[in-house]
Amino acid sequence: MATELTAPRAGVRPDVAAIQRRTLRLLFTTQIIGGIGVTIGIAVGALLAARIAGTALAGVAQSAGVVGAALLAVPVTRVMARHGRRPGLVLAYAVGTVGGLLVVLAAVLRSVPLLLLGMLLFGGGTAANLQARYTAVDLAEPARRGRQLSVIVWATTIGAVAAPNFAALADRITTGWGLPPLAGPFAFSAAAFVLAAVVLLGLLRPDPLLTARQVAAAGEPTADATATGAPASAPVEASGRRRAGMRAAWSVVRAQPAARLGIAAVAVGHLVMVAVMAMTPVRLGESHADADVLRLVGIVLSLHIAGMYAFSPVVGWLTDRLGRRAVILGGVGLLLAACAVAGTAGHHTPRLSVGLVLLGLGWSGTMVAGSTLLSESVPAEVRPNVQGLCDLIMGLAGAGAAVVSGFVMQLAGYPVLTLLAAVAAAPLVALALRPAPTGASDKEG
Structure with missing residues (x-):
């Protein structure tokens, strides 16, 4: 009903x-x-x-x-x-x-x-x-x-x-x-x-x-068929598996390279962002007095949030204009640049702020382009379960990064943390550079 x-x-x-x-x-x-x-x-x-x-x-x-x-x-x-x-x-x-x-x-x-x-x-x-x-x-x-x-x-x-x-x-x-x-x-x-x-x-x-x-x-032309090259019957074929939940979602993702790239982009971008962002207040606390650190944390994190969200319409336009993979690669490039700038900033707060803005922009690129690619790469019948799997992986990646980053910060310091975050992002470049499968949407490439 x-x-x-x-x-x-x-x-x-x-x-x-x-x-x-x-x-x-x-x-x-x-x-x-x-x-x-x-x-x-x-x-x-x-x-x-x-x-x-x-x-x-x-x-x-x-x-x-x-x-x-x-x-x-x-x-x-x-x-x-x-x-x-x-x-x-x-x-x-x-x-x-x-x-x-x-x-x-x-x-x-x-x-x-x-x-x-x-x-x-x-x-x-x-x-x-x-x-x-x-x-x-x-x-x-x-x-x-x-x-x-x-x-x-x-x-x-x-x-x-x-x-x-x-x-x-x-x-x-x-x-x-x-x-x-x-x-x-x-x-x-x-x-x-x-x-x-x-x-x-x-x-x-x-x-x-x-x-x-x-x-x-x-039987009308659908986004699913356009994006994946799948026949129009694909949503009907998935309906029988829909109630299997995450198991069906994982089967669909395993069979669809574009869906795997979409999830990887969202999860890796989130992991890198959380790992570096979570320890930035601690980094600021190492070089500023208690009377100043809260004010500086507020400013730096506000700039970071602006990088994450304020320019997302531009990122969305580029995703449609240049293609999903191109924007994912651009997002990874920004994440790597963010790690380099923030990790080498020392106690120079303006340079650290630039790094956090780049970090937010990189997250926006991987999030918007990855989510778009994932959504158009799977049939409508199983799409919610696949999207739920993506958010589950993304959330757990972020939570794990937050926990591990504290230990890395204590044992090795902020520069090593940003280096490890950059290393974690690097494999996404190879995944995004793989040729798109035959029949995929032009926008994916």
């Missing part, structure tokens, strides 16, 4: 262009709302965790949110595969809401286990934001996929810029209500997730993924 409510009626050809325009406007709005909720948690999560659990566990609490987003990608995309994008996105935001409320409760009770559980579930907001970029390309024209995906990524910039101001306001308001300091922003995050979920539940109709399947089932 849920499918009948969200998909166009059988036998009626949907107005794909109109549905896509409506979907993009809606996703842009909810991405801002959800982005505010997520960024508020990132901004104050470590500080709250340090007060409740101590400094040693502050990083663990932050990592729990990253791991939660990765693990939640599996059930969320399973729901999407069966019922469409709308219930999957709503589920992710609902889980994030519960997580935010549990963090507030943990602050009141000063409970470390409850805090870690809350942060784990809070990752649902991040999972929703990540899945929104895939929702943007279900019905996109092949020549505009990169741009339309990147616009949804770019919307996160607005939320990221606005969030610190909302965090301070929420903390002041809720402290007057009797909540402990730094707990209020998580209550505000929960409210933002609820708002995003309600908007999607009421307005994301017809469902873009279900509409894409209807178009494919009608």
Whole structure:
């Protein structure tokens, strides 16, 4: 019954262009709302965790949110595969809401286990934001996929810029209500997730993924066939395996070189970015007094976030104009340059800032081009599971990089960390330089 409510009626050809325009406007709005909720948690999560659990566990609490987003990608995309994008996105935001409320409760009770559980579930907001970029390309024209995906990524910039101001306001308001300091922003995050979920539940109709399947089932030319060279029956052939979840997704990825490159680009780019970014505040702390370090960290990380998101529409345009592989290679080149600049900056903060901007730009290139390539390289029937597998791998890669980077920083220092990050990115160059298979889309090359 849920499918009948969200998909166009059988036998009626949907107005794909109109549905896509409506979907993009809606996703842009909810991405801002959800982005505010997520960024508020990132901004104050470590500080709250340090007060409740101590400094040693502050990083663990932050990592729990990253791991939660990765693990939640599996059930969320399973729901999407069966019922469409709308219930999957709503589920992710609902889980994030519960997580935010549990963090507030943990602050009141000063409970470390409850805090870690809350942060784990809070990752649902991040999972929703990540899945929104895939929702943007279900019905996109092949020549505009990169741009339309990147616009949804770019919307996160607005939320990221606005969030610190909302965090301070929420903390002041809720402290007057009797909540402990730094707990209020998580209550505000929960409210933002609820708002995003309600908007999607009421307005994301017809469902873009279900509409894409209807178009494919009608035998019309589809993005899947265009991008992969697969016959029009490919989505139908995948339908029998759809419910197998990650196993089916892995089988599809193994059989499709372009899908493997897409996942590798997203995961490796994220791993390098997190590894270097996570230890940059520590690097700044080595050469600046406590009175200055927080201000400098704020400036440097703001520039880094601008590199990640502010130029994503340009990256999307280049992805459509030059091809997916070319932009992936450009992204890797920027990541390598970032490691070289940041690793040799010493205690020169302006040079380190340039390195972090390049790091954000490189991440944007691998994320936008890799996600676009992955989405167009697999049939619509199994696409959500493959995308969930990608986000699972990406999240775990980022979480692992955050943990390992601390040990490398302590044992060998920041320059060695950036060198190892560059080494980790290098194999992606060879993978992207492999010739595209016969029948692949020109845009892939």
